[in-house]
Amino acid sequence: MPAKSMHRDRQGSLSPGGETAAGFSVEILTGRDAFFALKPEWDGLFARAGLPHQLFQRHAFLRHWCDHYLAADDRLCLVVGREAGRLVMLWPLERRRRLGLELVRLMGAPVAQFGDVLIEASPKREHWLERGWEALRRRGIDLAELRLIRADAAFAHCSRLMTIAPVVSQEAPFADLGLRVAPDGPSLAYPARDRSNYRRRLRRLAERGEIAFAHQEPGPAAAMLAEQAVAMKRASLAQHGVVAPAVLNPRFGRFFAALAADRSEDTGLRLSVVTCDDRPVGIDLSFDCKGRSFGHVIASDPAFEREGLGRVLIHHAFTSARERGNSIFDLLAPADPYKREHADGAVPVRDFTVPLSWRGQLACDVALPHLRPTLKAIAKRLPAGWVRRLAN
Known part of the structure; x- marks a missing residue:
């Protein structure tokens, strides 16, 4: 451009x-x-x-x-x-x-x-x-x-x-890596049943092939992995009937590929990978900044869902983030139930619309309170294909 x-x-x-x-x-x-x-x-x-x-x-x-x-x-x-x-x-x-x-x-x-x-x-x-x-x-x-x-x-x-009253209120959970990470996986912060399930999932994954944990430095290989992560995320969302316009937009994948390929300056993007017989089946795209890691895209191959690969990947992301010197792993908003299972706290996150003129104030008082619910209701009724086209 x-x-x-x-x-x-x-x-x-x-x-x-x-x-x-x-x-x-x-x-x-x-x-x-x-x-x-x-x-x-x-x-x-x-x-x-x-x-x-x-x-x-x-x-x-x-x-x-x-x-x-x-x-x-x-x-x-x-x-x-x-x-x-x-x-x-x-x-x-x-x-x-x-x-x-x-x-x-x-x-x-x-x-x-x-x-x-x-x-x-x-x-x-x-x-x-x-x-x-x-x-x-x-x-x-x-x-x-x-x-x-x-x-x-x-x-x-x-x-x-x-x-100003917030338009939307939610929470961003975070995990204390000092409490959550142990040398062999989940720490004692997790119930004994969760630790046992983690070991069982590793055994089931091993039945599919040789499982390895790695990370990838910025460059062309990282760019390819970033594209694969987004493709996995889209396949998983489709499998569960979830429409996420931002992820479905082709620019989303290209954006992360460009970040992952960038060796010229530190964008903060870090890739943690789980492979099965040398094939990437789980990829975490997180950003490191000043001692905290932010898990943006955590994606696993839907073909490995029954083996619980997604949960194994989260613990690999935690371990990798701590090895890179981070103390906190931010799971971002919204506070989905699976994030709560790993959370040691949460930060309130809000959206605001700030009026700066009489026209803006009028919109906040009259138009927007009615327009937002209407648009949300329409979006829920639109076919997934239409939402994808609008996202593009």
Whole structure:
């Protein structure tokens, strides 16, 4: 995709987009050129202030997202805050028009599993966030759609969200790897029956062939495994009659293949593999960041479902993550029952719609409360083939 030109809208005398005070300034940059130009500062801010769950706001992750998911009209909208010229705040957004409203949402959908802004810890943080909202309002934005905001996110310090009821509330379970992993598989944190079932599953798998556990470094082989993992996931969903538009979209597989192939910079993606007679039958795609691992795609060959391969793969993913130096394995939202079996806690995760104009407020008060249930009801009645075509 050709790069778009960079547009700079600085708060202060240069534009009506905001204000500059006490050495702090906010500007809105647009286009891929601006995105790429920010990379050194972006990486520096993440190294200084990035939280583990903000791996989905890393420049490397979002660069691949741009390659596969950014719309052709390239409406990137980057809210940049500087203090004395130093980057201290960054909102990675994309701008869209829907139902006559101008809205922004966080970059990364639908592959980013948590949304947030990058911002340095400071007593001024709330002031900086409010200046960001004001910049968007002056830029003509009606609504901000914020998905998958964790209770421990930087946005959790934003007073605006504290006054807004979440659109969706769920939880992201996590496992303490120090408690869950033992040298021979599940630890004593699991009931004796679960540990016995794990050994039984290994014996049943061994009847199908020679079972081995491995991991794969980034490169062409990893890209092929990532594509296989997504194919396995789709086959498993189809077998159970589950429609997941994000996974069914061909871009999903291409995105993960590109991440897995990338040796140029650390995207954080790690692959753990279970093989049967040297053939991959279970693949885990997880992201490591600052001592935590996030299990994004855990996929097993449906032909091995009766042997319980999926449960064996989860324990292999835990073991691999701990060997890489992680202390926590985040199972992501939603808190499905099988995730609860491994959980030592859970973090609340919520979606918000923030009005920034009278039109946005009207939509929040009148239109959206009725529109969302209607769209969900329609989606449940659509044939799976139609949902796949819409996802594409």
